[in-house]
Amino acid sequence: MDRRTALVTGAAHGIGRAVALRLAADGWAVLGVDLVPAGIPESCTTCAADLGTPEGCAAAIAAARAAGRLDLLVNNAGISEFRPLADATLDHWNRVLAVNLTAPFLLAQGLAPLLADAPGGGAIVNLASTRATMSEPGTEAYSATKGGIFALTHALAVSLGPEVRVNCISPGWIDTGKSGGLRPEDHAQHPAGRVGRPEDVAAMVAWLAGPEAGFVTGANFVLDGGMTRKMIYAE
Numbered sequence: 001m002d003r004r005t006a007l008v009t010g011a012a013h014g015i016g017r018a019v020a021l022r023l024a025a026d027g028w029a030v031l032g033v034d035l036v037p038a039g040i041p042e043s044c045t046t047c048a049a050d051l052g053t054p055e056g057c058a059a060a061i062a063a064a065r066a067a068g069r070l071d072l073l074v075n076n077a078g079i080s081e082f083r084p085l086a087d088a089t090l091d092h093w094n095r096v097l098a099v100n101l102t103a104p105f106l107l108a109q110g111l112a113p114l115l116a117d118a119p120g121g122g123a124i125v126n127l128a129s130t131r132a133t134m135s136e137p138g139t140e141a142y143s144a145t146k147g148g149i150f151a152l153t154h155a156l157a158v159s160l161g162p163e164v165r166v167n168c169i170s171p172g173w174i175d176t177g178k179s180g181g182l183r184p185e186d187h188a189q190h191p192a193g194r195v196g197r198p199e200d201v202a203a204m205v206a207w208l209a210g211p212e213a214g215f216v217t218g219a220n221f222v223l224d225g226g227m228t229r230k231m232i233y234a235e
């Protein structure tokens with residue numbers, strides 16, 4: 001009860017795993033939630049749940065309540081399933097919305113009282129995406145959820161302040177090992193000179209959760225190595 005405590009969704013892989021590792025290294029007690037929990041770091045308490053269902057969200061909320069204290073909720077779990085518009089079924093749309101947008105809403109709602117009681121004030125960090133503001137073909141469901149996260153974030157910040165600060169991070173290209181081998185040109189297209197790493201996002205989560213970010217709420221932080229600032233003209 002005397003340690004700062006965080007719940008990180010999607011803590012078994014990629015960005016969520018890096019966030020869980022970073023917070024644990026910083027001394028936080030971390031509750032990691034995942035559909036496939038095998039990869040959740042050993043330093044975390046583990047909760048297996050499908051956050052695409054109300055029951056799964058309720059299980060995660062119950063696990064956090066059992067811990068008795070919550071300072072930080074990181075709504076990270078997400079599915080990046082893209083489909084051509086003509087092939088995008090209602091089931092596909094509903095599943096992407098359930099995991100990427102409804103779960104962050106249900107977790108924020110269910111955990112708000114616990115977060116409001118956190119000794120130094122609570123914080124929520126949501127994972128949006130640069131795809132909230134730009135698109136490739138066939139990304140309707142995913143992009144809609146990330147635009148929704150952007151809006152949900154400022155709505156929650158207004159509803160839950162001043163006890164709880166709520167912000168979102170919009171990563172660009174973060175290599176979680178799913179991209180295959182990265183080419184020199186993949187790095188070079190970023191003004192920062194490289195593709196992003198999960199640890200880049202973890203560092204921003206750690207800052208947003210800490211006392212130096214006490215005046216920061218309702219904000220979206222683009223973390224993309226400058227990729228969305230670079231104009232591209234086809235040859």
Ligand SMILES: NC(=O)c1ccc[n+]([C@@H]2O[C@H](COP(=O)([O-])OP(=O)(O)OC[C@H]3O[C@@H](n4cnc5c(N)ncnc54)[C@H](O)[C@@H]3O)[C@@H](O)[C@H]2O)c1
Binds near residue numbers: 050079172175176
């Ligand atoms: N990697 C990127 O380039 C990138 C860019 C922008 C935004 N994001 C966002 O960051 C977040 C993490 O992305 P990532 O690339 O690390 O993803 P990832 O696929 O590497 O990991 C996602 C984790 O979420 C878990 N998960 C998926 N569905 C779940 C469910 N129904 N219930 C519980 N857990 C579930 C998975 O098992 C996995 O461990 C996502 O919200 C994603 O949209 C990622």
